[in-house]
Amino acid sequence: MKEYKVVNWKMGLTKNNERLEDTLNEYARSGWRLIEIAPQGARIILEREKNR
Template identity: 65%
Template sequence: MIEYKVVNWKQGLTGNNKRLEDTLNQHAQSGWKAFHIAEHTARIVFERDKNR
């Protein structure tokens, strides 16, 4: 079974790429994979196997 997590990513005027990279890496350490990144709403949907 797969579970999903939605994260609101805060965009700013500077350092967007670094902050996005940090957010993705933090969740990857817990087994989450980016499933979808919504460009205009600043949301990231992660997924992982619930039975991992």
């Protein structure tokens, strides 16, 4: 069974790519896998196995 997480992403004025990369890597270390980044990058959808 899978579980999902939706993260609202707030674009800043600087270092957006670095902040996004750091955020995704942080979730990846917790077992989350990127499924989709919504248009305009406002929402990130992640997935992982629930019974891990």
